Amino acid sequence: MTQFMKVILTTEVPAAHWGKADVTYADNQALIHLQGQDDLRQIQKAARKIRNQGINQAQLDGELWTIDNQWAFSQGFATAKPGYHIQWCGDAAMTKTLQDRFDSAYFARQLVNETPENLAPSELANQAAHWLSSIAEDEISFRIVEGERLLEEEWIGIHAVGRGSERPPALLELDYNPFDDNAPVDIALVGKGITFDSGGYSIKSSEGMLGMKADMGGAATVTAALGLAIKSGLKKRVKLFLCCAENLISGRAYKLGDILTYKNGVSVEVVNTDAEGRLVLADGLQAASDTGAALIIDAATLTGAAYMAVGSHYNAIFSPNSELLTRATHAAESVAEHVWPLPLERWHQDACPSPYADTANSRPMKGGGAGGASNAAGFLWRFVSPQADWLHFDLAAAFEDSASAMWAAGATTKGVLTIAAMLEHQE
Structure with missing residues (x-):
């Protein structure tokens, strides 16, 4: 069974032992601690950090995941190599829009990287x-x-x-x-x-x-x-x-x-x-x-x-x-x-x-x-x-x-x- 890392957005500051980290981990979940400045840019950078940990499967969860937030995460999580997956959150209309975007962008990405x-x-x-x-x-x-x-x-x-x-x-x-x-x-x-x-x-x-x-x-x-x-x-x-x-x-x-x-x-x-x-x-x-x-x-x-x-x-x-x-x-x-x-x-x-x-x-x-x-x-x-x-x-x-x-x-x-x-x- 595929194991997905749950990824949650939060406005809470990380625990003191994490220092200035904007991504923390606990119990098979990653928390992105929003700093209230440029959220989309921060989320995309956080997605790169998570992906660079070798994590290929991400499940987005929580109330703060707007369509733009989820798309920013996907752009940071994507690589030229296949084998990564994202589970979207939200209602059916939002998840369909995101999956249509992802499939279309994936086609373009594979063409350009070929x-x-x-x-x-x-x-x-x-x-x-x-x-x-x-x-x-x-x-x-x-x-x-x-x-x-x-x-x-x-x-x-x-x-x-x-x-x-x-x-x-x-x-x-x-x-x-x-x-x-x-x-x-x-x-x-x-x-x-x-x-x-x-x-x-x-x-x-x-x-x-x-x-x-x-x-x-x-x-x-x-x-x-x-x-x-x-x-x-x-x-x-x-x-x-x-x-x-x-x-x-x-x-x-x-x-x-x-x-x-x-x-x-x-x-x-x-x-x-x-x-x-x-x-x-x-x-x-x-x-x-x-x-x-x-x-x-x-x-x-x-x-x-x-x-x-x-x-x-x-x-x-x-x-x-x-x-x-x-x-x-x-x-x-x-x-x-x-x-x-x-x-x-x-x-x-x-x-x-x-x-x-x-x-x-x-x-x-x-x-x-x-x-x-x-x-x-x-x-x-x-x-x-x-x-x-x-x-x-x-x-x-x-x-x-x-x-x-x-x-x-x-x-x-x-x-x-x-x-x-x-x-x-x-x-």
Whole structure:
């Protein structure tokens, strides 16, 4: 019989012999002594301490376990290795919500933490499509455009970035439609799915490359968010586009100085092959725009500049629509996640000039120069329909290279709940 450690929240101070400890143990139970400052942060840290004691089974018990408290505990308790379990507390509605969150986040976490050898671009597309189909089979249809067929359909960016790999790039086009075939598309989601990023000929250092299996975190995030929203009863038509490729070096790889001319006529000079995410997202945003969706949301582990700006506890968000930024901020707050708006002005579209093309994909300097995250967002804006509202997530908080006081090493899944909330509450 599985033995669960009972975990209880309390506002009582620990006994004197525990000193300043915020987690104490007695009779097969752990007590987290809340200090009344930042409870969610303290609970997540306490969960890491409990997990680091070798405890794999936790049963949450007591009256202080709100939905946000329980979710914070689960985020600290989770690791890249399977074999851990949490028993939730509360009424049936709360436990269902928590289990739906957990299952969706677990799917994203396993995808992001998977070895790049096991997650080829087409495999990422297939796993995403089949997982969503398992949730709502009768309401899901999809197709995968792969390899040279991408060129035939003028998906120039995905093909260029992925052609250096022996394993072909792919675009997943998925339709969640709980209505009839003539229903309008309410929302389109776009995810960056770079299953491994060497940097291409702008090659990364060994240390900088080690965590690049996580460069498909955007694809995992939007897929898990859609799955969670469907589990929660979503009644909107949503199309999902995952832009999947390996950015590798070979005789077939794209090169600095190449010029890509996209389906919408925008020409792009490649000045940095490590600024590949925006090149594949350009295709996905055009495909999303073609659906006529009123709202387009993309998510990507796009720039180091966003990480430098907001750190690893926030995701950066961008939109030309200030009201949409406010809605995204409120959505994040409603699920106890953190986002922060960074600047995006019309002139950011021209922040990466080229003497040979309409724009370059970056600036020819380390990290793309000052304002790199905003410049990347400005580049993406060129490929979004002016008729659609558009929200861009630069996922600074999606992955931890090493364990910390709050997180195990690997995927965090931060952003999944925010985007799911945006899907559920968009009008």
